[in-house]
Amino acid sequence: MDLFSDILPPLPAPVPISTVVDAVAPTLVRTPSLHPESPKPSRAPHTARLGLPPPRQNPWQRIGRALSPAAATDPAVAIREAGLDWTVSRVDLRTADSLDPVPDFAAIRKSNDGRILGVVGPDYEPFQNAGMFQVFTDLAQVSRDDGGMPFTIETAGAFNGGKVVWALAHLPELGIRISEDVSNTYLLVSNGHTGNKTLVICPTTIRVICRNTLAMAEAQARHNRSKPGLAGGFTIKHLPSIHESVNQAKNAFATVIRDHAVTKAAWNRLADVPLNRKLEHEFMAQVFGRPGPDESDRARALRKSREERIAAILASPTSQVKGTKDSLLSALFACTEWADHDRMTRTTDGGNADEARLFSAAFGSAAALKERAWTAALDLAA
Numbered sequence: 001m002d003l004f005s006d007i008l009p010p011l012p013a014p015v016p017i018s019t020v021v022d023a024v025a026p027t028l029v030r031t032p033s034l035h036p037e038s039p040k041p042s043r044a045p046h047t048a049r050l051g052l053p054p055p056r057q058n059p060w061q062r063i064g065r066a067l068s069p070a071a072a073t074d075p076a077v078a079i080r081e082a083g084l085d086w087t088v089s090r091v092d093l094r095t096a097d098s099l100d101p102v103p104d105f106a107a108i109r110k111s112n113d114g115r116i117l118g119v120v121g122p123d124y125e126p127f128q129n130a131g132m133f134q135v136f137t138d139l140a141q142v143s144r145d146d147g148g149m150p151f152t153i154e155t156a157g158a159f160n161g162g163k164v165v166w167a168l169a170h171l172p173e174l175g176i177r178i179s180e181d182v183s184n185t186y187l188l189v190s191n192g193h194t195g196n197k198t199l200v201i202c203p204t205t206i207r208v209i210c211r212n213t214l215a216m217a218e219a220q221a222r223h224n225r226s227k228p229g230l231a232g233g234f235t236i237k238h239l240p241s242i243h244e245s246v247n248q249a250k251n252a253f254a255t256v257i258r259d260h261a262v263t264k265a266a267w268n269r270l271a272d273v274p275l276n277r278k279l280e281h282e283f284m285a286q287v288f289g290r291p292g293p294d295e296s297d298r299a300r301a302l303r304k305s306r307e308e309r310i311a312a313i314l315a316s317p318t319s320q321v322k323g324t325k326d327s328l329l330s331a332l333f334a335c336t337e338w339a340d341h342d343r344m345t346r347t348t349d350g351g352n353a354d355e356a357r358l359f360s361a362a363f364g365s366a367a368a369l370k371e372r373a374w375t376a377a378l379d380l381a382a
Contacts (some may be wrong), residue, residue, distance in 0.1 A: 059213065059340060059341075059354070059357070059358045060154075060155050060168050060186075060206075060358065061154070061155045062354055062358075063159075063354055063358050064082065064155040064156050064166070064168070065081060065082050065083065065155060065156060066154065066155050067081050067154060067155060067156065068081060071153060072152035072153050072154065073153070075133035075134065075137050075153065078133060078136075078153045078156060078167065079129060079130060079156075081156075082155075082156035082167070083158075084129045084133075084156060084157075084158060084165055085129070085130075086110060086111045086129065086162070087110075087111040087128050087129070087130075088108050088109065088110055088111065088117065088126045088128065088193050089108070089111065089126065090106040090107070090108065090109075090120070090124075090126060091106060091107050091108075092106060092107075093105050093106060093119065104121060104122050105119055105120070105121060105122075106119070106120055106122075106124075107119055107120075108124075108126060108194070108195070110161075110162050110193070115161055115162065117161070117162055117163050117193040117194055118163065118192075118193055118194030118195045118196075119195060121195070124195055127199055129165050131191075132165060132167065132189055132190075132191045132199070133167065135189050135201065136151075136153060136167070136169060136189070139151075139187075148257075149171050149173055149174060149257055150171075150172065150173065151169040151170060151171050151172075151187060152169060152170050152172070153167055153168070153169045154168055154169065154186075155167070155168050156168065159355055159358075159359050160355070163193055163194045163197075164190060164191070164193075164194070164197055164359070164363075165190065165191050165192075165193070166188060166189065166190035167188075167189050167190075168186050168187070168188055169186060169187045169189075170185075170186055171185045171186060171257070174203075174257065176205060176263065176264050176267060178267060178268060178271050178323040178324055178329075179321075179322045179323020179324070180322040180323050181207075181209070181271075181321040181322070181323045181324040182207075182209075183205040183206060183207045183208060184205065184206050184208060185205055185216070185260055186203065186204050186205070186206060187201070187202075187203055187204075188200070188201075188202055188203070188204050188362070189201050190362075190363075197363075202215060202216070203215075203216040203257065203259050203260065204216060204362075205263065207333060207337075209317070209318050209321060210318040210337050210341075211340075211341075212333065212337040212339075212340040212341065213336070213340055213362070214336055214370060214374075215362075215367070215370075216259040216260060216262070216263045217259060217262045217263045217266055217374070267329055269381055270327060270328045270329035270377055270378075270381050271323060271324050271327045271328075271329040272327070273327055273328035273329075273380070273381045274326060274327060274328075275326050275327050275328050275330060275331055279328065279331075279380060280331055282380060283328070283331050283332075283373075283376055283377065283380055284307070284310070284331075284335075286375075286376035286379070286380070287335060287369065287372050287376050291303060306338070306343075309338055309342050310334050310335065310338050313334040313337050313338060313342075314330065314331065314334045318333075318337060319334050328381055329377070331377070332374065332377045335369075335370070335373040336373065339361060339366040339369050339370055339373075340357070340366070341357075343357070343360075343366055343369075345357040345360050345366070
């Protein structure tokens with residue numbers, strides 16, 4: 001299966017954040033001090049946490065290149081340290097037998113090694129890696145009055161030889177803390193050179209204790225839905241007006257950051273809902289579906305394995321954190337931890353399994369799974 005076959009489609013335009021905040025029951029935000037040690041599990045484990053690794057590594061840092069302090073605030077240095085200081089160009093396509101030109105299509109070629117990254121249509125305009133890093137330069141000029149925030153670029157990299165490039169910046173003032181459970185907030189900027197991946201600017205969170213990643217709840221409502229979705233931010237198509245569109249996204253930086261308020265309110269609401277066996281079963285059924293009467297032996301074995309792994313996560317220290325343990329939020333976190341670190345992920349021949357897992361968790365089928373988990377949790381908390 002091609003690594004890039006399950007990219008999520010662009011989302012509709014944002015609506016005012018008050019529309020989404022009103023959909024989430026108001027709660028009090030709890031902010032006691034953080035203790036470095038993890039508390040002991042308080043609930044009886046479903047099964048032993050056998051085979052699960054010790055503290056998780058940030059998946060973005062595992063795949064990308066960690067950047068120096070100099071690069072953290074200088075996009076020109078960051079692009080060089082990340083190995084992304086190459087360009088792409090359109091080249092003509094010709095048939096192999098007669099060398100006749102192929103009308104209405106072109107190939108995208110990478111400058112440093114000549115690799116063909118994708119085939120595109122006549123309206124596709126390449127957006128260079130330097131332009132992606134320029135986004136950070138321009139975002140830094142957004143004032144606090146317009147919603148701007150200080151940030152540092154921590155890591156950057158590429159998927160599948162450069163088909164998708166990305167950079168991740170930490171927003172230190174926008175962490176989310178519920179008692180002793182802490183998540184850091186980042187701004188992800190990603191761009192594709194394959195013709196089917198748009199430029200994306202979106203906030204995401206990384207939970208400190210287990211390093212699982214959740215895109216923030218965007219301040220928008222989907223068609224016929226009042227609940228926030230999971231995959232937020234702005235998506236920009238590769239058209240001749242792309243540079244103008246990028247400027248519009250920069251002007252909307254404050255709206256992206258306000259997604260933080262939506263996520264914070266929703267997480268506090270979910271942390272106040274006690275998790276019992278019945279609620280846990282219903283949550284998992286909504287996320288993964290209910291087994292039918294004609295379930296095959298293979299499907300039954302995969303389902304049982306998944307249930308055991310998630311149960312082990314729920315019984316482990318990563319789910320037994322003061323402030324979120326034994327809550328509906330802990331079930332959401334357990335599901336996303338499984339999706340990020342334990343879910344089986346297909347790779348192309350000779351492909352990098354870690355890279356495929358991260359791509360799926362950020363843009364593909366695992367991201368869709370986490371969106372279902374988010375929607376199910378909010379529905380059950382209503």
